[in-house]
Amino acid sequence: DGLSGDGARSRAMGAGARQVSGAPAHSDATRTSPSCQLLCNVHQTGQSWHSQPPLEDCMRLNPSFAGIALRSLLAVDLWASKRLGVCAAEGSAWGGARPLMKVVEVSGHGLPWLLGTAYGLCQSDSAATREVLLNLLFALLLDLVLVAVVKGLVKRRRPTHNKMDMFVTISVDKYSFPSGHATRAALVCRFVLHHLVLAVPLRVLVVLWALIVGISRVMLGRHNVTDVLFGLFLGYALYSVVEYCWLSPLSAPALFALWSS
Incomplete structure (x- = not known):
């Protein structure tokens, strides 16, 4: 028994010596994954990593960073x-x-813009004016469809402090992201500035109107700040799509013939 006890102590002391002289021991909770250790070795030796294992293990070391950042942004x-x-x-x-x-809310609503554009299109007797109004109508319809699709996909509820007394709403209007008013304001602003000849004061007023429409959505409690910011960006970008798909008597002769008759 004495010999076996001395042998056990010797083995324990040998294991402790090997632990001290070798790499420090790690628990399962803090052990670096093989892929991460290999990535560190590659970084230190300057070798190529194209043949190394994927980096998912390294990403799992801090899986909540993106979630924490997103939650922080939403909280702000x-x-x-x-x-x-x-x-x-x-x-x-x-x-x-x-x-x-x-009143500002109504000025950025889709219904007055659609009805006003359609009326002007019916009353116009100029081919150039009809072309501009027809493309404005196309832009407004495209805006409505795109915003409705994004709202239906994201399904972000409106702010809790919002009072549901909005002007002419439909089913997707219960959702908040993005702001359709902000999208429409940015789209119409770019369209008007590009296709109408206006004096500088009027051009400034158009830009201010678009900004005020966006700001009013937050002030009224209709939207969060990010809803409006993304809406303004989306409307600004959507105008480029309208310009790329511009309808003209050459690209859509049947459509222009319909409105000319």
């Missing part, structure tokens, strides 16, 4: 949207300006 977005919703109700900080903000 919700906080800022709540603070800026000063016209969300009559009792809000700027509740007295709510009627004016609702």
